[in-house]
């Protein structure tokens with residue numbers, strides 16, 4: 654069995670982005686276990702159960718959106734300490750400002766720049782990966 658050092662939960666409704674993320678992790682962050690959730694609702698229950706080291710949260714989701722999910726994570730004592738990396742195709746400066754103000758630890762616009770993305774994940778995990 655493989656030994657994973659850290660766990661990251663990715664909440665994303667787009668299957669192509671999910672596949673890309675698995676690819677990035679396998680290649681650049683192989684010691685991290687990447688878990689996936691297709692909706693915020695599923696992501697929230699997984700976050701409470703698994704307590705991942707980092708959550709990557711898409712903003713545009715069916716049902717609850719990323720901002721609403723972030724608020725619930727922040728209000729829950731069990732999950733409020735987990736850093737949340739927001740991701741979206743919304744790349745306007747106002748979107749980026751909004752994301753930072755809401756309390757995302759970082760915000761990355763799609764399409765992902767793989768190197769910068771990987772570095773942000775490592776920084777947020779703050780470990781000797």
Ligand SMILES: [Mg+2]
Pocket residue numbers: 665666667711712713714
């Ligand atoms: Mg989406």
